[in-house]
Structure formats: C-alpha cells, structure tokens
Amino acid sequence: MLKTHDAVEERVECVVLVNPSKAExxxxxxxxxxxxxxxGDVLGRRQQPKFERFDEHLYVSLWDLNREGDDLSGVDTDLALIFNARELLLIQRGPDHGLRDLDALVGASGPVSAPASIAAVYRVLNAVVMDFVELGAEIEHDLEDLEAEVFNSRVREDYSRIYRLRQRIGRIDRAARGLAEALQSGQDAIQTATATAPSMQPYLLHLEHDANGVSELAAAEHLSLDAVVSSHESNVATRQNKDMRTISAFAALLAIPTVLAGLYGMNFKNLPLIDWEYGWVAVAVVVVATDLLAYMLFRHRGWLGGPQQTRHDGD
Structure with a gap:
C-alpha cells in the first residue's frame, strides 16, 4: 500500500509504503x-539493522517490535528509511496489527528547526527507541514480580511466564542492540545526513545512547533471569525430593506391618506369642506402636509435613 505526502516541507517529497508488493x-x-x-535488502526481509550510504541516498533499516498485549509475540515489523535532502521513502513491512502510524510521525513537528527529511527520520527513530525504553522498563517490573514469586515458598511459580519473559528480553535486546550498532557504525553517514543541520547531531547521538542503554539493561535482565531460572529449577528439585521423601515415609509405614504379618504368616511353631490366646493382640499393639513411633520420627524430620518441613527441605 502506497501513501504519498505532498511534502513534509515544500522542498521534500515523502512516500510511505506499507507492505508493498514487488511491483510497488x-x-x-x-x-x-x-x-x-x-x-534487494527490502525484498529479502529481516535484514540486520544498518545505516549506510548508497550514492545520493542514505539508508537506515531497523526492527520495530510488534507488541501484542503484554508480550512481544509474533513477527516484528521491518522499517526501511531511504532519504536525501529532497526525498524521503519509508517502507514498513509486518502484520497489520503491529504497524506504526508513520503518517502521524512524518507530519509531526520536529524538536529543532532542520531540513524535513532528517527531522522526519529522527522522529521515526525516536518513536521506535522510546518504545524500546518503555518496554525495557516494563520488563524490569515484571522481572521484580517474578523474582518475588520464585522466592516465595507459598507460591508455585509459573514456568511458562519465565519462558515468555526470556523471549521478550531477547527480542528487545536484539532490536535495541542492532539499532545501536547501526547508528554507531553509520557515523560517516550521519555526518553526511546532518551536514546541513548540525543541530540534529546531538539528537541522533542521544538516540544511540538510549538504544545502547536499553541493550545493556536487557543484558542485565538476562543475567537476573538466569538467576531466577536457577532458583526455579532448585525449587522444582526441592519439591521432587520432598515428594520422594513423603512417598518413602509412607512406604516405610506400610512395610512395618507387612513384614510382621509376613513373619507370623509362616508355618513355624516357635514364633513368639504364637501359642498365646491373646498373642495376636500383642502383635497388633507392637505393629501400631512401631508405626506410631516411625510416624512421629518422619513427622519430626518433616518428611510428612509439619513445622520442621522447611528446615529439612535441604537435607
């Protein structure tokens, strides 16, 4: 789909292409x-973010995160900005629900008085980076909630939530790091783009720093999430050990009467109490007493729950 603006300013022609066909x-x-x-880059899709110069045109490609609800699932949007002092071509490719309103950005007022093409490019890049910053801050809050959940013994953590958070961090990290590296490697192209508007250089430099900051934050969040994952795995192993102890304790409680019943079920004449009229009562009392003693021991050690459970989870 093609949208043409008569001009961002009188001397600049701007065209927006949204999911264009090859013919367009x-x-x-x-x-x-x-x-x-x-x-070729645009047709190939999913190119690494870059900032390059080709003849009279400067070319910026980047990934714009496709945000759906609280996560970043789905296919990201690819943005390509091709411009010079007189022309601006914006190409956006991605799912309809993830497309950015480039027309509103192009028509917005710039931060400083500058040629329209570089000012419009800055507004698009700034909108993308500000979304990176906002999403990075949201993930920081989600990570804090997840850490509190994992370290709370009364809460059973959601492993799928951990996976989704790892996926979100990875997508933000790749997008922000790619743009930061593109801006850093494209310093010569930026110098060319701002030759007639040197006042724009601090703004573009600020964008690079913001993108780098988001990337570094995502890297730190990766490390924090690794610690959360380790704690989650430890919690799972602890719960499995606790279950095995409980199963073993119940098996032992059942084994005591089973062993005694097996012994007295054999055809031997010299078993204790075998000839006494109330021998079976004595044997039953011994079985119950032994089971109660074993139960109290297991309960004390926390194998069957009780106040000592937490202390003995690491045994």
Whole structure:
C-alpha cells in the first residue's frame, strides 16, 4: 500500500509504503532512483539493522517490535528509511496489527528547526527507541514480580511466564542492540545526513545512547533471569525430593506391618506369642506402636509435613 505526502516541507517529497508488493517497490525504485542493493535488502526481509550510504541516498533499516498485549509475540515489523535532502521513502513491512502510524510521525513537528527529511527520520527513530525504553522498563517490573514469586515458598511459580519473559528480553535486546550498532557504525553517514543541520547531531547521538542503554539493561535482565531460572529449577528439585521423601515415609509405614504379618504368616511353631490366646493382640499393639513411633520420627524430620518441613527441605 502506497501513501504519498505532498511534502513534509515544500522542498521534500515523502512516500510511505506499507507492505508493498514487488511491483510497488520497483516503481518506487524508478521514482527515487534507489540503489538496487537497497531494494534487494527490502525484498529479502529481516535484514540486520544498518545505516549506510548508497550514492545520493542514505539508508537506515531497523526492527520495530510488534507488541501484542503484554508480550512481544509474533513477527516484528521491518522499517526501511531511504532519504536525501529532497526525498524521503519509508517502507514498513509486518502484520497489520503491529504497524506504526508513520503518517502521524512524518507530519509531526520536529524538536529543532532542520531540513524535513532528517527531522522526519529522527522522529521515526525516536518513536521506535522510546518504545524500546518503555518496554525495557516494563520488563524490569515484571522481572521484580517474578523474582518475588520464585522466592516465595507459598507460591508455585509459573514456568511458562519465565519462558515468555526470556523471549521478550531477547527480542528487545536484539532490536535495541542492532539499532545501536547501526547508528554507531553509520557515523560517516550521519555526518553526511546532518551536514546541513548540525543541530540534529546531538539528537541522533542521544538516540544511540538510549538504544545502547536499553541493550545493556536487557543484558542485565538476562543475567537476573538466569538467576531466577536457577532458583526455579532448585525449587522444582526441592519439591521432587520432598515428594520422594513423603512417598518413602509412607512406604516405610506400610512395610512395618507387612513384614510382621509376613513373619507370623509362616508355618513355624516357635514364633513368639504364637501359642498365646491373646498373642495376636500383642502383635497388633507392637505393629501400631512401631508405626506410631516411625510416624512421629518422619513427622519430626518433616518428611510428612509439619513445622520442621522447611528446615529439612535441604537435607
């Protein structure tokens, strides 16, 4: 889909392509004399973020996170910005529900007085980076909640939530790190782009720092999540050990009467109390007393629950 703005300013022609077909891309290539390598990148999809110069055009590609509800599932949006002093071509490819309103960004007022093309590029990049920052802060809060959940013995942690959080951190890290590296490696291209508007250089540098900050935050969140995962695995192992102890304790309680009944069920004449009229009562009392003693011992050690359970979980 093609949207054409008469001008961001009088001297700049701006075209927005949303999920364009190959024919529309070829038409835009002829219209703006776009380098074939740029067209190849756009057609290839999912290119690594980059900031390059091709002849008279500067080319920026990046990943815009497709945010659905509270997670970042689905396919990310690819953005390509191709511009010079007189022209601006914006190409956006991705699912309809994840598309950004580029028309509103292009038509918005810039932070400083600057040629419209570089100002519009900055507004698009700034909107993407600000979303990275916001999403990184949200994940930080989610990570704190997850840590509290994992270290609370009364709460059974949700392993699927841990997986989803790891996925979100990874997607933000890749997108932010890719853009930061593109801005850093494209310093020569940025110098060219801001030659007529040097006041824009601090803004673009600030974007690079913000993207780097989000990437470093995501790396720290990865480490914190690794600790949470280790604690989760430890909790699972502890619960399994507790279950095995409980099963073993009940098996022992059942084994005591089973052994005694097996002994007295054999055809021997010299077993204790075998000839006494109330011998079976004595044997039953011994069985019950032995089972009660074993039960109290297991209960004290926490194998059957009780106040000592926490203390003996690590035994």
């Amino acid at each position: 891309l070829m038409q835009a290539q002829r219209r703006f004399n776009v380098h074939p390598l740029i067209v």
